[in-house]
Amino acid sequence: MSTQSVVKASWMDKFGGRGKLIQILIIAILILGVLPMVADIFRLNLYGKYLTYAFVAAGLVLCWGYGGILSLGQGIFFGLGGYGMAMFLKLEASSPENTAIQSTPGIPDFMDWNQITELPWFWEPFHSFPLTILLILTVPAFFAFVIGYAMFKRRVGGVYFAIITQAIASIMTILIIGQQGYTGGINGITDLRTLMGWSIQTDFAQYVLYFACGIALILCLLVGQYILNSRYGQLLIAMRDQEDRVRFSGYDVANIKIFVFVAASVFSAIGGAFFTLQVGFMSPSFVGTVASIEMVIFCAVGGRLSLIGAAYGAFLVNLAKSSLSESFPQLWVVAMGALFIAVVMLFPRGLAGLVSDYATPVRDRLLGLFNRKPPAPKADAPKPESARLQKRDGVSIGSAQETH
Amino acid sequence: MSSPILLAVEDLTVSFDGFKAVDGLSLYLERNEVRVVIGPNGAGKTTLLDLICGKTRATGGSIKFKDLELTKMAEHQIVHKGVGRKFQTPSIYENLTVAQNLELSYPEGRTVMGSLFFRRTPAIQKRVQEIAEEIYLDEDLDKSAGLLSHGQKQWLEIGMLLIQDPELLMLDEPVAGMSVVERERTAALLRKISNNRSVLVIEHDMDFVKDIAHKVTVLHQGKLLAEGKMEDVQKNERVIEVYLGH
Ligand SMILES: Nc1ncnc2c1ncn2[C@@H]1O[C@H](COP(=O)(O)OP(=O)(O)OP(=O)(O)O)[C@@H](O)[C@H]1O
Numbered sequence: 001m002s003t004q005s006v007v008k009a010s011w012m013d014k015f016g017g018r019g020k021l022i023q024i025l026i027i028a029i030l031i032l033g034v035l036p037m038v039a040d041i042f043r044l045n046l047y048g049k050y051l052t053y054a055f056v057a058a059g060l061v062l063c064w065g066y067g068g069i070l071s072l073g074q075g076i077f078f079g080l081g082g083y084g085m086a087m088f089l090k091l092e093a094s095s096p097e098n099t100a101i102q103s104t105p106g107i108p109d110f111m112d113w114n115q116i117t118e119l120p121w122f123w124e125p126f127h128s129f130p131l132t133i134l135l136i137l138t139v140p141a142f143f144a145f146v147i148g149y150a151m152f153k154r155r156v157g158g159v160y161f162a163i164i165t166q167a168i169a170s171i172m173t174i175l176i177i178g179q180q181g182y183t184g185g186i187n188g189i190t191d192l193r194t195l196m197g198w199s200i201q202t203d204f205a206q207y208v209l210y211f212a213c214g215i216a217l218i219l220c221l222l223v224g225q226y227i228l229n230s231r232y233g234q235l236l237i238a239m240r241d242q243e244d245r246v247r248f249s250g251y252d253v254a255n256i257k258i259f260v261f262v263a264a265s266v267f268s269a270i271g272g273a274f275f276t277l278q279v280g281f282m283s284p285s286f287v288g289t290v291a292s293i294e295m296v297i298f299c300a301v302g303g304r305l306s307l308i309g310a311a312y313g314a315f316l317v318n319l320a321k322s323s324l325s326e327s328f329p330q331l332w333v334v335a336m337g338a339l340f341i342a343v344v345m346l347f348p349r350g351l352a353g354l355v356s357d358y359a360t361p362v363r364d365r366l367l368g369l370f371n372r373k374p375p376a377p378k379a380d381a382p383k384p385e386s387a388r389l390q391k392r393d394g395v396s397i398g399s400a401q402e403t404h
Numbered sequence: 405m406s407s408p409i410l411l412a413v414e415d416l417t418v419s420f421d422g423f424k425a426v427d428g429l430s431l432y433l434e435r436n437e438v439r440v441v442i443g444p445n446g447a448g449k450t451t452l453l454d455l456i457c458g459k460t461r462a463t464g465g466s467i468k469f470k471d472l473e474l475t476k477m478a479e480h481q482i483v484h485k486g487v488g489r490k491f492q493t494p495s496i497y498e499n500l501t502v503a504q505n506l507e508l509s510y511p512e513g514r515t516v517m518g519s520l521f522f523r524r525t526p527a528i529q530k531r532v533q534e535i536a537e538e539i540y541l542d543e544d545l546d547k548s549a550g551l552l553s554h555g556q557k558q559w560l561e562i563g564m565l566l567i568q569d570p571e572l573l574m575l576d577e578p579v580a581g582m583s584v585v586e587r588e589r590t591a592a593l594l595r596k597i598s599n600n601r602s603v604l605v606i607e608h609d610m611d612f613v614k615d616i617a618h619k620v621t622v623l624h625q626g627k628l629l630a631e632g633k634m635e636d637v638q639k640n641e642r643v644i645e646v647y648l649g650h
């Protein structure tokens with residue numbers, strides 16, 4: 001009987017079924033409809049900045065939540081994406097006319113201050129916007145591939161991997177700060193004004209960028225949902241639980257890990273690029289160890305087994321951060337640490353887990369009130385599908401996860 | 405069919421910091437043979453399987469499977485060549501359903517791209533169903549594998565190997581922790597699946613061994629102690645002394 005029912009799987013199942021798509025629709029309405037209506041452009045721009053971290057958190061759900069690979073260095077990729085965009089915008093802002101007063105006109109101001117007289121070779125490709133987009137996606141992917149290949153082929157994992165990624169994030173900040181003439185140093189790359197001649201500082205531009213960021217996030221969530229619901233997604237769960245069984249079923253486990261790490265890095269890089277566009281600068285403080293750990297907290301709070309939960313987590317923690325840190329800057333660090341400990345100890349599935357434990361039963365009961373005959377559709381719903389849906393809600397995964 | 409020998413282990417040695425868990429062992433397994441490896445705890449039985457499937461690398465000697473030297477091959481490639489291995493403690497994906505466990509073991513979509521764009525064809529579903537029937541789990545296809553009984557988990561892992569149709573199937577203590585009824589069903593299962601493949605089983609349960617073994621190999625301290633038919637091995641004084649006696 002189960003063989004029969006699996007055949008007529010609909011296209012929705014490729015993304016986790018109707019329930020998951022409705023949740024994505026809701027988040028799309030919130031981001032693209034509700035927020036722009038209730039917030040003025042100043043606040044909306046801030047919200048857009050928070051959303052850029054949702055890309056990172058969603059990547060961490062794939063890599064950490066499902067793949068079991070904790071990266072404490074997602075800031076590396078956020079930074080690579082963000083710096084890529086910043087380099088393009090900076091070159092545009094440094095046209096010979098704009099920089100006529102420099103000793104070498106036509107190069108970014110910070111290079112001139114550092115007695116650099118020629119644009120470094122690795123800045124050249126960032127004259128072209130299509131090339132910039134390509135590099136924003138491929139450079140982080142390549143970087144992640146190299147790190148992943150070096151680690152996973154040697155079977156380095158777990159805590160060691162986490163520490164190494166953290167170290168790389170730290171090295172990267174040191175490099176950026178040290179190579180002031182090439183990178184803008186600790187101040188980062190600032191004074192970004194136009195994108196292909198179009199000012200990114202006007203209210204209208206900020207609306208456009210916010211919507212672009214929101215749409216890109218929804219697309220990333222859909223891609224993530226697809227990945228999780230493919231055979232590959234099941235492999236991630238299988239690998240997290242029984243790595244040897246996967247290996248001795250004929251899979252090259254290292255490749256599976258490399259891919260998920262690369263995917264997570266590309267998500268982060270897209271987030272980083274939108275960060276630069278909306279905030280108007282990029283600096284090493286968004287790359288380093290603290291930033292990278294914060295990203296893991298966003299994901300953990302939202303729920304590391306839920307892409308959608310992680311997106312909410314990133315948004316809400318950042319919202320809390322900016323309101324708290326304005327009034328009590330010292331307190332925030334402590335609050336963040338406490339939040340992380342509380343989530344890990346008490347709610348390992350984060351907000352998404354709380355919602356599926358408490359809100360979903362209430363919703364079902366409400367639906368039951370409206371729906372006079374709820375058992376009927378349940379009964380002929382394909383069984384494996386319902387089993388899979390339940391999984392994706394994180395119920396069974398999460399409960400088993402706690403015992404590991 | 406070329407040679408009747410499917411697996412030739414010759415002078416195999418592995419040393420863990422000087423301790424030889426397997427020591428100069430030779431063993432030949434024919435096609436369609438059911439061989440049981442017995443021996444006291446720590447004799448090196450599991451280590452032998454680890455060496456064959458590539459989990460542990462040999463310090464010396466060779467393992468030839470058909471014409472392939474396995475000692476240098478990557479684990480997943482050894483699987484692709486037709487060697488399946490069940491672990492001593494049941495290793496299944498507890499967070500997935502029985503059907504998903506079997507399907508993930510189906511030998512297709514084993515690359516990243518292949519698994520991302522894998523399509524569940526009717527042929528695959530049919531195969532999952534068939535295997536589930538063989539391992540007595542066709543009623544439980546949609547059950548989360550973590551909810552199965554211990555014996556059922558052992559069967560599921562055997563099923564996950566069967567669906568790959570390996571030429572050599574290696575089972576590490578398949579009936580450990582099973583009830584008498586479950587043991588009998590497992591023996592029946594093994595007889596059925598050994599029709600067209602070689603099976604290498606490690607087992608402590610002597611009744612079960614008698615039930616299924618064509619030939620028995622006795623290991624002791626990493627070395628071969630005796631080999632032959634169960635009746636003969638049982639009479640061997642050395643074997644009685646180190647293993648069967650207690
Ligand atoms: N990776 C390893 N490093 C060090 N020693 C090991 C390793 N693997 C196995 N050993 C040792 O090798 C010996 C043989 O172990 P093995 O697991 O092969 O025994 P076994 O015959 O399967 O026993 P049992 O019947 O208890 O399962 C044991 O003394 C064990 O401690």
Ligand SMILES: [Mg+2]
Pocket residue numbers: 449450451492576
């Ligand atoms: Mg053993």
